[in-house]
Amino acid sequence: MAGSTLEIKNLHVSIEGKEILKGVDLTIKGGEFHAVMGPNGTGKSTLASAVMGHPKYEVTEGSILLDGEDVLEMEVDERARAGLFLAMQYPSEISGVTTSDFLRSSMNARREEGDEVSLMKFIKEMDSALDYLEIDKNMAQRYLNEGFSGGEKKRNEILQLMLLKPEIAILDEIDSGLDIDALKIVSKGINKLRDENFGCLIITHYQRLLNYITPDHVHVMMQGRVVKSGGPELAQRLEAEGYEWIKEELGIEDETVGQNA
Ligand SMILES: Nc1ncnc2c1ncn2[C@@H]1O[C@H](COP(=O)(O)OP(=O)(O)OP(=O)(O)O)[C@@H](O)[C@H]1O
Numbered sequence: 132m133a134g135s136t137l138e139i140k141n142l143h144v145s146i147e148g149k150e151i152l153k154g155v156d157l158t159i160k161g162g163e164f165h166a167v168m169g170p171n172g173t174g175k176s177t178l179a180s181a182v183m184g185h186p187k188y189e190v191t192e193g194s195i196l197l198d199g200e201d202v203l204e205m206e207v208d209e210r211a212r213a214g215l216f217l218a219m220q221y222p223s224e225i226s227g228v229t230t231s232d233f234l235r236s237s238m239n240a241r242r243e244e245g246d247e248v249s250l251m252k253f254i255k256e257m258d259s260a261l262d263y264l265e266i267d268k269n270m271a272q273r274y275l276n277e278g279f280s281g282g283e284k285k286r287n288e289i290l291q292l293m294l295l296k297p298e299i300a301i302l303d304e305i306d307s308g309l310d311i312d313a314l315k316i317v318s319k320g321i322n323k324l325r326d327e328n329f330g331c332l333i334i335t336h337y338q339r340l341l342n343y344i345t346p347d348h349v350h351v352m353m354q355g356r357v358v359k360s361g362g363p364e365l366a367q368r369l370e371a372e373g374y375e376w377i378k379e380e381l382g383i384e385d386e387t388v389g390q391n392a
């Protein structure tokens with residue numbers, strides 16, 4: 132079988148005792164690009180954090196499987212080693228660790244002991260990815276994300292993505308804050324990874340990104356669930372008409388999970 136499969140089944144997640152995700156079902160296979168859209172506060176980032184194992188997010192029901200292995204039993208670092216990757220909506224600044232050191236140790240963490248990438252090979256790969264993403268070489272020597280502009284942080288997430296080559300990536304609003312040229316470069320980086328061994332879930336508010344990265348499947352989240360799925364035409368309709376028609380169709384008054392639960 133080519134590529135990995137991430138299966139999210141009936142996922143319920145609570146934060147501080149409050150239920151945010153209320154039964155998410157989603158399957159991402161190697162080779163597939165999925166877009167997740169949906170109004171603010173409907174649980175998209177919560178889904179991403181829960182898959183990666185953020186300690187604040189308690190899974191109360193349902194399952195997450197990667198090639199049949201129980202992801203919920205894995206620690207955060209094991210999830211990364213198993214091939215999951217998350218580009219966060221708000222990447223953290225890590226003072227004292229350079230981008231380059233961070234990248235190298237993340238790459239090595241995914242490899243067996245004794246099989247670490249040599250410094251030469253690492254520098255070569257990093258330089259070529261920096262070139263590809265048109266990132267200033269000096270950036271790699273700066274502390275991770277510290278003082279980076281919004282757009283620089285997003286580009287840096289794609290740099291990690293390109294070097295780590297995960298099986299399944301979740302990209303949370305990778306397009307937010309990017310200028311038009313940067314949007315094209317980031318999209319180019321993501322598209323370069325497109326092959327049967329790479330599956331990707333792209334959380335976005337805008338069709339604009341999907342003009343560059345054509346999704347195979349588009350899902351809409353409301354009230355902590357996937358309420359509608361379709362092909363790329365679904366995202367186009369959302370861009371043109373907004374979300375009201377889906378709410379009407381499904382009889383949803385308040386699409387958020389936050390306030391009324
Ligand atoms: N750590 C947290 N503590 C308390 N509430 C939280 C936490 N994380 C998320 N929530 C709440 O869960 C709900 C869903 O948040 P989430 O960030 O998943 O939404 P989203 O769909 O990603 O929205 P956006 O499009 O604005 O990024 C919100 O009401 C939010 O306030």
Ligand SMILES: [Mg+2]
Nearest residue numbers: 175176177220
């Ligand atoms: Mg979010």
